[in-house]
Structure formats: structure tokens, C-alpha cells
Amino acid sequence: MGNLKDAADAIEGITKSVPIYPDLLQPAMQELGKGIHTLAKTVNIALSPISALVWSYDTIKGFIQESLEDKLKNVPRENIISPAPEVAVPTIEALRYLGHKEELREMFSNLLATSMNSEIAKMAHPSFVEIIKQLTSDEAKILKLIKTNNFMPIIDLNRLVEGSSFSIVVKNFTIIQYSIGCEFPELGSSYIENINRLGLIQINNTSLTDKTYYNDLENHIQILSRIKQIEDDGLQYQINKFIYHRTSFGQKFYNACIKDIT
Template sequence: MTDPQAIVASGVAVAQAAGTLVPDTVRQVDKFGTDVAKTVRLLLFPFQIAGALQDRLEAYIDDAIRQIPQERRIEPLESVAFPIVEKLRFQPEGDPITELYIQLLSRAMDGERVGEAHPAFFSVITQLAPDELISLHDFASRDETLIMSPVGQKVYPDPAWRKSRLDKCELSAEVRQQVEDETFRYEALSQPELFPVYQEHLQHLGLIEYHNERVRHYRELELKVRDDSELTVFSMKVTHYGRLFLKACVKNVSSNGSTTDM
């Protein structure tokens, strides 16, 4: 069951950061501390939103708290908790970005994992598009990810174009399967044609980077005759910062920030 004291601590921090609770109101928290629902409503009162939205926000906060063992629940830093709650007010249910906010709020109240709730991660979440989150998960599912791109162009390489590129290489069936498995899954995106934009933005956020080493099958993927209209192949990977972000903001991510397919 949710610990009322943890909710009290969280709500007071949020309300104090907003500067909307007077001392007498804060002292009333203990009076209602045994009633979780009343406590949540009291502490979220400053937000003044419609009933359905208020209920949803309460559920988000409750979800964040319930993920933490009772003995590890702590009062969160106001600088982390308040902006998250503010954003969660109008975040839709079932949205992958909503889940990032909930997980970051949970980390901020977890005595063992609070160090993962870096203030910069909030800013990262506010800038992510759902397709960019899918892209980041895909990158994090392997050590390096192969990208196919026409020279000097930011164009989505559709399946037929990628197949044609590989058909021109001398690849065994085994190596070709490995290459296909290691290639970014463009079609998992709702708008794969925007992948070049997503790639550039994820790099700008410091979440992915070019791999400094040559790809494993570099020689087999070289074309015998250079043609700039053909797709080049290079590799990228999730940065250390990117893996820390995933560890802090995504459920069931390993200690090194690796993730399975979404």
C-alpha cells in the first residue's frame, strides 16, 4: 500500500516549490496523512485542474510511489519533483513519454536510486518525440547499430533500397542475416521518413554518437566501385549519458542501460 508519509513529503515539496501553500496548510498534512486519497487531493490542490485530469495526475503520482519499497521512499528534491508533476498534469495515458516522467519522478523519491534522477533528464524528456524514444530503444538493444544513408543526403533508405545495396555485396547468408539484424529498424517508426531528423536530434541531445571503430562487417559491405548514389554504411551507438538516461527513465532497464525491443 502507498505510504501516506511519502506522498506527504512529495506533495509538500511540490507545493512549496510552487509557493502556493501557506504554513497553516502545510501543518494540516499530518491531520490527513492516514487518508491517501485526501492527502493527494490536498497537496495537488494548487494545480486547480478539472476533476478527470486531477484523478489522472493522482494516479501517475501513486504509480511512481508504488514502485519504491516503503523503506526506500524519501522526500524528493523540489527542483526535480515540481517540474515533473507540472508536466504530468496534461500528459495522456498510455503515452511512452508519460512513462518517462513517471519513472523519473519515482527515481527522485527512491533513496537507493535518487542519484539517477539527474535534473538534465527532465529537459531531455521534454524534447523527445515518441519516434525518437523508439529509435533510442533500438540503438540501446545492441552494442552498435548499422545505419544506411546516401552520401551527403538526409534521406530515409526504404527496404527496397537497402536490399539493393546488400545484394551488391559479397555476403554469405549468415553474414547477411547478421548485418540485417544489426541494421536500424526504420519501419518500427510511425514516420520512418523522418529518421534522419531524429538521428540528428538524438545526437544533439547527447544520447547517441558515431561509433569510433569500424563496423564488424566493414570489408564485406564495401562496394567495389564507388557510387555516391548508393547507400553508405556506418555505425552508431548509445552514449554513456544516453544509457544513464534510459536507466533512470525507463522501466526494467539493466544496470548498463541496455534495453530489449519495445
């Protein structure tokens, strides 16, 4: 905003200092100045909803108080301890700008509750705060359904070219995001890749013995439409079948941040 105002002031100064061509230069400068002020106003309007989403300390305190009372209601009073600062402080800070996302604030609340129960406080690793900050609400929904010993089907769709070479058309395609009501299900592959990057799941280059588990993926409209494009180009395609599952680290994250401790 300061830069925009400085630019507008500079333009006004230039206009006043050029009396030689008042009919030519000044109107153009005035219009440019108006444009900058209009841009500043537009930027302000675009940013205004953000300020409403940033939680105040009182809002955070109220949410934490109510949420923790519910989550710790069945924990013996003698087991309730002060949370470790390395967990509580960054969690509270993150809630300032992520508290409006229900799935993420629930994870933060679970992490705090875990850190306040002396019997399981050691499970509340400080790194979990940073992991939650790197998740979307849709990814949080997906994480609730992925289990350690439950191997989930996933496929790649490749376009075959000359010889044995190929190019990947769709990578890490899954349909779990459609069954749980994700806001942006078309980003399912990106969600899986991010969760895998964070070490919460692992994608294995093996496939399920029962190939019928892949039928819904292979016959999904997204895959069928891409196959048609490949065939329309006179090329062949290949579908590779894989699995993914929760890692042991992902299980620790689940126990501390997702699982209901009550």
C-alpha cells in the same frame, strides 16, 4: 480571439459610419465581418482537442499515484523518500501537456520513481526532465532498443558531382524505426539526429567490420528509390557506412528514465 473580435467590432463601426454608399460598402464590410467571425470559430474548433489533452491536477495525481505504487512496490518502505523538488515539480508540470503520450509519461514516471528511491535517487538528474520534453513518442521507443555496447549500423547516401565533390541525399539513415512500429518511420533520420543532439547517442565515423549488417539499409526502398533518381540524372552515388551507440550519459538517462527499477 480578442484581436479577432476587436477587428469585427471595428468593421461594424465603419459600416455604421459610412451612410453615403450603403449599397456598395456595407455588404462588403458585412461579409468581411462574417469571414472574421468564421475564422475565429474555425480556430476555436481546431484548438478544442488541445484542451482535452491538457491534464488536470487530479488526472496527474491519479496517474502518478497508481504508477508509482506499481514501480515502488518492491522497494523497501524505509528507502522511499520525497522526490527532489527540482525533479518532481517540472515533471508534474510537463505531464500537464505530455501526459497523453504513453511513452513519455512512462519516462516521467520512471524518473519520479528513481528520485523516490534513496538508493538510486542521485541518478535522477533534473536535466532529464528537459530531455524528455524534447523527445517524441517514436524517439522514446527507439531509445529503449539502443544499448551502450551494441553498435547500430547507419548510412549516408551521397550524390557525386564534378571532381571529388558530393551532395548528401540521405543522412543518418537507419531502419530501427520500422522494426518497432514507429508512427512516422519516414522521420527516422531526424529522430536519430535529435537523439544524437541531446547527447544520448553518438554517431561514429567508423563502420562495422561485418558489412552484411548494412545490407538491409542499402536495399531499403527509400534508399533504392533515391539511387534510381540519381542514376536517372546521369550521376553516380556513394554510400558511406557508420555506426551509432548509446553514450555514457545516455546510459545514465536510460537507468533513470527507461529501465524498470522494480
